[in-house]
Structures are given as structure tokens and as C-alpha cells.
Amino acid sequence: MRMIKDKTSIDFLGPTRRKTAMAISGLFIIASLISLATRGLEFGIDFTGGILLEVGYEEAADLDAIRANLVIEGYSNAQVQRFGSENVVLVRLPPQEGNVDEIRERLQHSLQDGDEKTVLRRVEFVSPQVGSELAERGALAMIVALMLIFLYVMVRFQWKFSLGAVAALAHDAIITVGFFSIFGWPFDLTVVAAVLAVIGYSLNDTVVVFDRIRENFLTLRGKAGEEAMNISINEMLARTIITGLTTLLVLVALLTLGGESIAPFSIALIIGIVVGTYSSTYIASAIALMLDINPQDLIEPIKDASLLDDLP
Amino acid sequence: MNKYPVWLNTLVLVILIAGCLLALPNLYGSVPAVQIANNGGSEYDNERLQEYRQFVEKTGVTPEAAYIQDGRVVLRFDAGTDLAPVVLELKTRYGRVANIAQTLAPKLPEWVRNAGLNTMSLGLDLRGGVYVLLEVDMNTAIDTRMGLYEQAFDDSLREAKIRHRLDLDDRVITIRLTAPDDLEAARTVIERADGDVLVADGTDGKSLTVRMSETQIKARQDFAIEQNITTLRNRVDQLGVAEPLVQRQGVDRIVVQLPGVQDPNEINKILTATATLEFRLVDQSGTEPGSRRYPGRPGEDSQVLKRKVIASGDQIVDAASGFSEGRPIVSITLDSAGGESMLQTTMNNLKKPMSTVFIETRREAIKVGNEVEYRDIKTEEIINTATIQGIFKNRFQISGLRPGEAHDLALLLRAGALAAPVFKIDERTIGPSLGQDNIDRGFNAIRIGFLSVILFMVVYYRTFGLIANIALLSNVVFIVAMLSLLQASLTLPGIAGIVLTIGMAVDANVLIFERIREELAAGAAPQTAINSGYEKAFSSIADANITTLIAAVVLFGIGTGSIKGFAITLMLGIITSMFTAIVGTRAIVNLFYGGRKLTSVPV
Numbered sequence: 001m002r003m004i005k006d007k008t009s010i011d012f013l014g015p016t017r018r019k020t021a022m023a024i025s026g027l028f029i030i031a032s033l034i035s036l037a038t039r040g041l042e043f044g045i046d047f048t049g050g051i052l053l054e055v056g057y058e059e060a061a062d063l064d065a066i067r068a069n070l071v072i073e074g075y076s077n078a079q080v081q082r083f084g085s086e087n088v089v090l091v092r093l094p095p096q097e098g099n100v101d102e103i104r105e106r107l108q109h110s111l112q113d114g115d116e117k118t119v120l121r122r123v124e125f126v127s128p129q130v131g132s133e134l135a136e137r138g139a140l141a142m143i144v145a146l147m148l149i150f151l152y153v154m155v156r157f158q159w160k161f162s163l164g165a166v167a168a169l170a171h172d173a174i175i176t177v178g179f180f181s182i183f184g185w186p187f188d189l190t191v192v193a194a195v196l197a198v199i200g201y202s203l204n205d206t207v208v209v210f211d212r213i214r215e216n217f218l219t220l221r222g223k224a225g226e227e228a229m230n231i232s233i234n235e236m237l238a239r240t241i242i243t244g245l246t247t248l249l250v251l252v253a254l255l256t257l258g259g260e261s262i263a264p265f266s267i268a269l270i271i272g273i274v275v276g277t278y279s280s281t282y283i284a285s286a287i288a289l290m291l292d293i294n295p296q297d298l299i300e301p302i303k304d305a306s307l308l309d310d311l312p
Numbered sequence: 313m314n315k316y317p318v319w320l321n322t323l324v325l326v327i328l329i330a331g332c333l334l335a336l337p338n339l340y341g342s343v344p345a346v347q348i349a350n351n352g353g354s355e356y357d358n359e360r361l362q363e364y365r366q367f368v369e370k371t372g373v374t375p376e377a378a379y380i381q382d383g384r385v386v387l388r389f390d391a392g393t394d395l396a397p398v399v400l401e402l403k404t405r406y407g408r409v410a411n412i413a414q415t416l417a418p419k420l421p422e423w424v425r426n427a428g429l430n431t432m433s434l435g436l437d438l439r440g441g442v443y444v445l446l447e448v449d450m451n452t453a454i455d456t457r458m459g460l461y462e463q464a465f466d467d468s469l470r471e472a473k474i475r476h477r478l479d480l481d482d483r484v485i486t487i488r489l490t491a492p493d494d495l496e497a498a499r500t501v502i503e504r505a506d507g508d509v510l511v512a513d514g515t516d517g518k519s520l521t522v523r524m525s526e527t528q529i530k531a532r533q534d535f536a537i538e539q540n541i542t543t544l545r546n547r548v549d550q551l552g553v554a555e556p557l558v559q560r561q562g563v564d565r566i567v568v569q570l571p572g573v574q575d576p577n578e579i580n581k582i583l584t585a586t587a588t589l590e591f592r593l594v595d596q597s598g599t600e601p602g603s604r605r606y607p608g609r610p611g612e613d614s615q616v617l618k619r620k621v622i623a624s625g626d627q628i629v630d631a632a633s634g635f636s637e638g639r640p641i642v643s644i645t646l647d648s649a650g651g652e653s654m655l656q657t658t659m660n661n662l663k664k665p666m667s668t669v670f671i672e673t674r675r676e677a678i679k680v681g682n683e684v685e686y687r688d689i690k691t692e693e694i695i696n697t698a699t700i701q702g703i704f705k706n707r708f709q710i711s712g713l714r715p716g717e718a719h720d721l722a723l724l725l726r727a728g729a730l731a732a733p734v735f736k737i738d739e740r741t742i743g744p745s746l747g748q749d750n751i752d753r754g755f756n757a758i759r760i761g762f763l764s765v766i767l768f769m770v771v772y773y774r775t776f777g778l779i780a781n782i783a784l785l786s787n788v789v790f791i792v793a794m795l796s797l798l799q800a801s802l803t804l805p806g807i808a809g810i811v812l813t814i815g816m817a818v819d820a821n822v823l824i825f826e827r828i829r830e831e832l833a834a835g836a837a838p839q840t841a842i843n844s845g846y847e848k849a850f851s852s853i854a855d856a857n858i859t860t861l862i863a864a865v866v867l868f869g870i871g872t873g874s875i876k877g878f879a880i881t882l883m884l885g886i887i888t889s890m891f892t893a894i895v896g897t898r899a900i901v902n903l904f905y906g907g908r909k910l911t912s913v914p915v
Contacts, residue, residue: 126739199863200859200882212852
């Protein structure tokens with residue numbers, strides 16, 4: 001079966017296409033950054049510290065009654081919402097004054113409201129101190145990953161590719177996180193993990209195309225950088241789409257079946273993979289092209305004498 | 313062309329069989345079991361196994377299997393057996409010497425167990441349980457030690473008949489001498505009492521300052537952590553939890569993991585409790601230097617108590633709760649030093665009153681502006697004051713406790729006091745129902761994700777797709793095998809990692825197959841196309857996988873908790889998929905197509 005014609009010759013990197021792509025990406029990035037600056041992120045208690053309780057009720061839960069009970073106990077700043085089903089309620093509180101064990105017991109008491117069949121499915125308490133540590137570590141992980149990847153691509157390819165690749169990854173990370181900011185989706189540690197996985201995936205995509213570009217630079221001599229790159233992207237198009245598709249297939253399964261607590265993770269990955277697939281072509285390759293990448297950049301320094309003999 | 317040498321085929325086969333064997337234990341379900349660990353820490357032998365087995369059989373239920381694993385006795389029962397009565401009987405008879413826990417054990421046949429094979433271990437988010445991250449209050453550990461030094465130096469100087477006044481402020485003991493001539497003598501006394509402290513001359517020529525050296529502070533901190541870990545292990549052992557984990561993390565933190573615990577409230581009280589006792593004489597004149605007034609319990613009188621501690625909680629080697637004349641009591645056994653001190657005190661102070669002081673530290677959060685700060689509240693209460701009626705040494709009873717309090721206090725005293733208070737900074741409790749939900753959902757996602765990818769690959773690549781599917785299935789088997797072998801915990805994000813791997817693992821095959829198609833389209837002969845497809849795709853596959861691996865390794869190195877679970881499965885998945893997708897599929901392709909005359913390639 002073929003989804004893509006054997007020989008496509010789409011002009012991915014033509015000057016107008018590139019401009020359009022840059023405009024679209026620029027728009028998304030600006031929107032993301034504006035939202036991140038003004039609205040920020042709906043950080044989970046992993047990062048802010050606080051208390052979270054997931055309570056399972058026998059029947060559909062009455063959120064107003066639960067809120068009223070919590071207000072009586074003095075927790076008027078509690079966020080109460082349904083979580084995945086009518087019967088499950090998630091309660092979130094910012095860091096509280098007092099002794100945490102006593103607070104947990106009071107909350108538990110208030111939420112159960114005398115009903116034995118009400119079960120506490122999950123309780124999390126994170127001190128603000130641990131929260132800021134986790135946030136720091138998350139940010140550190142992203143920076144370290146990007147740096148290592150930059151170095152790897154530089155060693156394996158060339159700095160122009162490296163810059164293109166890292167720009168594409170930053171693009172993917174910013175837009176993925178931007179979506180979470182714009183839509184106010186909960187941003188927790190699993191989302192950070194997902195963004196890192198997106199970085200890994202998007203890079204995967206980029207590197208595969210780069211690999212082909214390098215090969216074609218050597219075999220299709222005489223063609224300009226843009227043309228050789230266009231040919232490479234076209235040749236890898238089927239692979240790019242199929243791998244993206246199988247990955248999206250499993251992620252949709254994870255999103256629909258994996259349960260509420262893993263949903264933000266799945267959403268981040270789905271967005272990231274769509275954006276990452278796009279950016280491999282329109283950002284990574286386009287930037288390398290803008291930096292005037294050419295076959296000479298990729299010709300290995302004299303290491304292998306036999307290779308040298310082949311050169312014109 | 314396209315033939316693998318025999319050794320390579322054999323290698324692939326051996327690895328496949330090993331993978332299947334390692335993954336095999338996970339196919340058997342779990343049944344109820346009782347796990348018994350020796351409180352002394354030493355491992356159980358076969359003799360004790362038989363003893364426990366016979367004891368259990370006498371209670372009327374027969375274990376379906378009984379064996380020793382990691383030095384612990386495991387008694388396995390048929391599904392649906394109600395183990396509550398058995399556990400109660402066992403606890404009554406052996407509770408003092410063994411940690412008895414009700415748990416689930418995989419129903420592995422004997423040969424699988426004997427081969428040392430084991431199931432994956434599930435993280436707390438899948439099996440339910442409590443995770444607590446505790447911070448040890450190092451300041452208190454140092455302050456307590458300075459307090460002990462102060463008392464020791466005071467005693468030594470008094471013995472040497474050197475007149476002085478002592479002050480402890482901000483971890484510096486200042487010794488002011490009445491006679492400046494005593495300076496050198498005092499220095500000698502202190503250096504003899506403890507050779508490691510730093511002694512310096514005061515500014516006025518008739519005083520000395522004493523502080524702890526950096527080495528001593530470091531040693532004291534390490535001691536506090538190690539001592540706390542021991543104490544926490546002891547406490548946890550008394551709670552009846554199977555496979556508890558107590559582990560140091562970083563400089564001043566301790567992780568406690570208690571799988572299967574359903575009620576965090578009870579456990580939390582026991583875990584972080586600092587409750588301990590001190591025995592002091594009542595200062596009847598109320599004027600002795602260093603004496604201080606201690607409050608009584610609500611409704612009881614306060615007392616002025618002497619500074620000298622006769623015995624304290626860390627000298628208690630055993631404690632048991634009970635009732636005497638209908639009131640709760642705790643029977644105490646002191647160690648030899650504590651016993652000796654108690655003997656001397658009771659001998660010299662007959663008919664004088666002695667008090668038992670109950671000490672507890674709690675941490676409370678308070679808001680200062682927008683910041684949350686913590687404040688440690690130390691409660692000291694006299695729980696009882698009694699006249700010394702006779703001479704006693706290391707065994708005695710205390711009363712004055714509220715009902716229920718005696719039991720917890722005895723447990724805490726038995727497990728040993730914490731060398732420094734601990735405070736919870738992170739706590740996560742997953743109820744058993746959510747754990748099971750997470751397992752069900754996670755595996756459902758794996759199943760459906762896997763099926764859809766398999767279907768797609770067969771439709772798209774026909775026979776070669778089928779071969780890729782065999783590789784994909786072996787890939788999942790290998791991930792499970794590696795997780796079982798490494799005993800790395802599988803978490804919900806870990807399952808997500810497996811799902812993601814399934815989607816991404818076919819990439820290597822997609823690259824290879826697309827390359828074969830390209831080669832065919834360029835007019836290559838079938839066998840040549842297969843060969844160059846595999847060869848030319850290799851560098852792309854390697855680069856692509858290594859870059860993803862970089863992200864996974866960083867995540868593993870920097871990530872915490874359940875995120876590490878995601879990084880582990882992602883890393884394992886990348887590595888195993890390289891093998892299955894490149895070597896595995898090639899072996900199959902070579903086996904079926906290698907060396908034959910092909911007119912087309914079914915790709």
C-alpha cells in the first residue's frame with residue numbers, strides 16, 4: 001500500500017513557502033509567549049506545593065455541597081472539580097497554615113461527610129520548598145537536554161544543522177507549552193516529561209531528514225543546497241508521515257483509555273508530535289538553508305584517504 | 313546474499329528465549345499471601361519456615377505454597393482466602409520478633425521461582441501505597457548535642473572543683489571562670505572530656521569558648537541521619553507492611569515507601585512522631601541552678617524540675633503497653649547506662665518526687681506575608697510525678713497516659729527515638745482502587761495502541777509488516793523482561809513510556825522498508841534492495857535513536873519519582889527496539905527470503 005506517491009516533488013523550501021511557514025511559526029510562538037507572560041501556566045501542586053485529594057463517591061458527587069462543607073471547615077480557597085467521571089472529585093488547595101497531618105484529616109473528614117462508602121483515591125502533599133525544587137529540576141532537564149543534543153548534532157553533522165535542529169526543538173517546546181498556557185490545561189511533572197519526549201521525537205524526525213540531506217549532498221553533486229534539500233525531504237516524506245501516524249495512533253489510545261491523570265501527558269505529546277513533524281521540515285531544514293548550508297560544509301575533513309580520492 | 317551466519321541466528325534465538333523466560337513470571341496472576349520478615353534483620357532458614365507453616369496450618373488454613381524469598385518467609389494461599397484471622401494469630405504469637413504483613417504474591421511455579429525469576433515490581437501509583445519524603449532537622453541534631461556537651465562540661469568542671477558559670481548561646485558554650493588562674497586547668501578538663509571540640513580563649517582573659525569542629529558537625533549530622541533511618545526502619549517494621557523501603561536521599565532527606573498501605577493517617581503519626589520521655593527529679597526548693605518549670609497536662613499541676621536528666625528516651629531498650637488497675641501504663645526497660653543512672657538516683661533520693669516528661673516536636677506552617685514559613689513547636693509536658701518508693705534499676709512502669717496513647721508511645725519507644733526531628737516535605741498516597749484503575753487503564757492503552765499499530769503495519773507493508781510486528785511484539789517482551797531483571801518499578805508514566813515506544817519502535821522498520829521500496833523503484837534487484845535497504849537505513853536509525861536516548865537519559869538523571877519510570881521504559885524501549893527492528897527482522901527476512909531467487913519483495 002502507498003499513501004504517498006513514490007516520487008513526490010513538493011517544493012517545501014521555496015522562498016514563498018519558507019516565508020509563509022516562518023510567519024505561521026512566528027505567530028504561534030508570539031501567541032505562546034504572550035500567553036505565557038500574561039496568563040502563565042496552570043501549575044500543578046508538583047510545582048506550587050499544596051494539597052490535592054482525589055475522592056471517589058458512591059454516586060454522582062454534589063460539587064456545591066462539597067464546596068460548602070469545605071468553606072465551613074475554613075478552606076474557602078479550595079478548588080473543587082470533577083475528575084474523569086461524575087463520581088470522582090479532585091480537590092486542590094494552596095499551601096496551608098498548620099500541621100499537615102491535621103489538615104489532611106480535617107479535609108478527609110469534610111469530604112467523606114460521614115459516608116463510609118466514600119473512598120480517598122489519592123492524597124498528595126507537596127511543600128512549597130519541594131515544589132520549587134521540582135520546577136528547577138524540570139527546567140534544568142530541558143536546558144541540559146537541548147545542550148547535549150546541540151553538541152551531538154554538531155559532532156555528527158555540522159553547526160548549521162545543529163542550530164537548525166535546536167531552533168526547531170525550542171520552537172516545539174515553546175508552542176507545546178504555549179498550548180497549555182492558552183487553554184489553561186494543568187501543567188505538571190508528567191507534562192515536562194512529555195515535552196522532553198517531544199524534543200526527542202522531533203529531533204528524531206529532523207535527524208533522519210538531515211541524514212538524507214547529507215547523503216544527497218554527496219551523491220547529487222552539482223545541485224544547489226535548496227534543491228538537494230527539497231529532494232531529501234520529499235524522499236523522506238512517506239517515512240515522516242507513517243512514523244508520525246503510528247505514534248499518534250498509540251497516543252490517541254493513551255489519551256482515550258489511559259485515564260485522567262495521564263491525559264495532560266498524552267495531549268502534550270500529541271501536540272508536540274504534530275508540531276515537531278512540521279518543524280523538522282519548515283524550521284530545522286529552513287534555518288540550515290538560511291545559514292547557507294552547502295555540500296562543502298558536510299565534506300569530511302581529510303580522515304579517510306579513499307574518500308578523498310573520490311572527490312572531484 | 314542475505315544469509316545470516318549460524319552463530320548470529322543462534323544468538324538471536326538465545327536472546328529471544330532469554331527474554332521470554334525473564335518475562336514469563338509476569339503471566340501468572342497474584343494470590344493472597346503472608347510475608348514474614350525477621351525483626352532482628354537476619355534471614356530466615358528452612359527450620360523457621362516449617363515452624364511458621366505448621367503454626368498457620370494449626371489455625372485452620374493451609375498454605376498453597378511456602379518458601380523463603382530474600383530471607384523472608386512467604387506463605388501463599390489460594391485466591392479468595394480470608395487472611396485477616398491468620399495474620400491476627402501470627403501477630404499475637406510472633407508480633408514481637410517478626411514483621412508480619414498481608415500482601416499479594418505472584419503464583420509462580422516452583423521451577424520458575426528456583427530459577428531466580430521474578431515479576432516486575434510495580435510502583436506505588438500502580439499497587440497503591442504511601443510515599444513520604446522526610447527532611448531531617450539538622451539544626452536540632454546539633455543543638456541537642458551542644459546541650460549534652462554543656463551538661464557534661466558542667467559536671468566535669470564541678471568534679472575538678474573549678475568554679476564557673478556556663479552559657480550556651482548559638483552553638484557556642486561560654487565558660488566564665490570565677491578565678492582567672494583556673495583558665496589552663498579548665499582547658500585541660502574540657503579537652504580531657506572531649507578531645508575534638510574547639511576550645512578558644514575568651515576576650516576577657518578569664519573565659520573559654522567551646523564549639524564543635526566542622527568534622528564533628530558533619531559526623532553528628534551523618535549520625536543523625538543514620539540513626540533516624542534505623543529508627544524509621546524499626547517503626548515501619550512494626551506496622552506490618554510488606555517490602556517497605558527506607559532510604560537516604562541527598563544530604564538531609566529520607567525516603568519512605570510503604571506499598572499497599574491504605575490509611576495514611578495512622579502511619580503518618582507513627583512515622584514522624586518525635587514523642588519521647590525524660591525522667592527528672594523535682595527540684596523541691598525550686599532554686600537550684602538550671603532548674604526549670606515544666607507544665608503539667610491540662611488540669612494537672614506544673615513542677616520545677618532539675619536540670620539533670622536521669623534517663624531519656626534513647627536509653628529505653630524495650631517498652632510494652634498494658635493496664636494496671638484499669639489505667640493504661642507503659643512498662644519500660646532501660647539500657648545499662650540508663651539503669652545505672654536510675655539506680656544511683658533512686659538510691660540517693662528515696663521518698664523524693666520524680667517526674668516523667670513527655671516531649672514532642674511538631675512542625676507547623678505559618679504565612680509570613682505571601683511566603684509560607686515553618687515553625688517547630690516543641691511540647692514538653694509532665695505526664696506523671698511520683699514519689700520514689702524504693703530502689704529500682706532498669707525496669708519500671710509509668711502511668712498517667714491517656715487510653716490509646718500508651719500503645720503508640722510504647723511502639724515509638726521500642727523502635728527508638730529519632731536522633732533529630734523529621735518533617736514531611738512531600739507525601740503521596742495512592743489508594744488501592746486507584747492503583748488498580750491505573751493498571752487496568754494503562755494496560756488497556758497498551759493493548760489498543762499495540763493492536764492499531766500492528767493492523768496498520770500489516771495493511772501498509774504486507775508480509776514485511778508482519779515481520780515488523782513480530783519484532784514489535786518481541787520488543788514489548790524484552791521491555792518486560794528487562795524491567796523484571798532490573799527490578800525497576802513500573803509506574804503509570806512508565807506504562808506511557810511503553811505505549812510511546814510501541815508507536816516509535818516501528819520507525820526503524822519504516823525507515824528500512826521505505827528504503828527498500830526506494831531501492832526497488834530505482835531498479836535494484838530484490839535481494840540487493842533488501843540488503844542496501846537495511847544497510848543504508850542504519851545510520852539514520854542510529855542517529856535518530858541516539859538523540860531520543862539523550863533526552864531519555866537526561867530525564868532519568870534529573871527527573872524524580874514516577875518520571876524516572878517514564879525515562880526507564882523509554883530508554884529500555886529504544887535500546888531493545890534497535891535490536892528487534894534491525895537484527896531481529898533481518899534474521900527473519902534472511903531466513904525466509906535469503907539466498908532465494910526473488911522476483912519481487914513483499915514490502
